[in-house]
Amino acid sequence: MVQLRLMTDDLALGERVLELVQLALADAVELTASEPTRLNHRSGGLRAVLDLRPANGDEQLATALRLRREQYLGGLLFSVGDAVELAVRQRGHWVDEELEAEGEDARVHFNLPAGTRGRVVTVRDYPGPLPYVVLWDVHGGPEIGVAQHDLQRASPVERVTVAPLQCGSCGASTCPRFGTPHGECDCRGRLACLCTVAPGPRHQW
Numbered sequence: 001m002v003q004l005r006l007m008t009d010d011l012a013l014g015e016r017v018l019e020l021v022q023l024a025l026a027d028a029v030e031l032t033a034s035e036p037t038r039l040n041h042r043s044g045g046l047r048a049v050l051d052l053r054p055a056n057g058d059e060q061l062a063t064a065l066r067l068r069r070e071q072y073l074g075g076l077l078f079s080v081g082d083a084v085e086l087a088v089r090q091r092g093h094w095v096d097e098e099l100e101a102e103g104e105d106a107r108v109h110f111n112l113p114a115g116t117r118g119r120v121v122t123v124r125d126y127p128g129p130l131p132y133v134v135l136w137d138v139h140g141g142p143e144i145g146v147a148q149h150d151l152q153r154a155s156p157v158e159r160v161t162v163a164p165l166q167c168g169s170c171g172a173s174t175c176p177r178f179g180t181p182h183g184e185c186d187c188r189g190r191l192a193c194l195c196t197v198a199p200g201p202r203h204q205w
Helices: 011-027 058-074 097-101
Strands: 002-008 031-033 037-039 046-054 083-086 090-095 107-112 117-123 132-136 143-146 151-153
Touching (some): 011 031, 011 046, 090 143
Antiparallel strands (some): 002 046, 031 046, 037 046, 083 117, 083 151, 090 107, 117 132, 132 143
């Protein structure tokens, strides 16, 4: 038999914590908890003991675990390949196995600000605090586990197309650089009219 013991000199605090513990145990379908046994406390505080044991029968436990896994999988929002971005900054480190084998400090630190973009490469199919492994679009591309509430779908990237400026966009009738009529100089088809490199109030970058 496994026992959970609570003891405190503050009776009101103890009663509140005991209430919260009972609520938590009621949600733990893999465990069965007895009603608390109250013991004398020398200073008038709280002493209580709860007996804990696994849920009765392997079949009942397997059913409870299966239901929890189904609930976990049903609550996932992202799939492998989804583009995501961080909702909050992530700091931490992972262990480089090659450095570890060489006997060096194998901790590789990362500090990713909110808004860092990446792509989901793994969705863990078992309940846990970090259900997603994300490959980030930064130098080195670390793959780190992330909690669901720390992610959001990546916002669309606005792409701006810049059309080439045709010769003559500077406003001159002839190219002051080449001295030829516009359309015959070397400016045609460039991203900026080469006339703009010539001095003068009408030719500015």
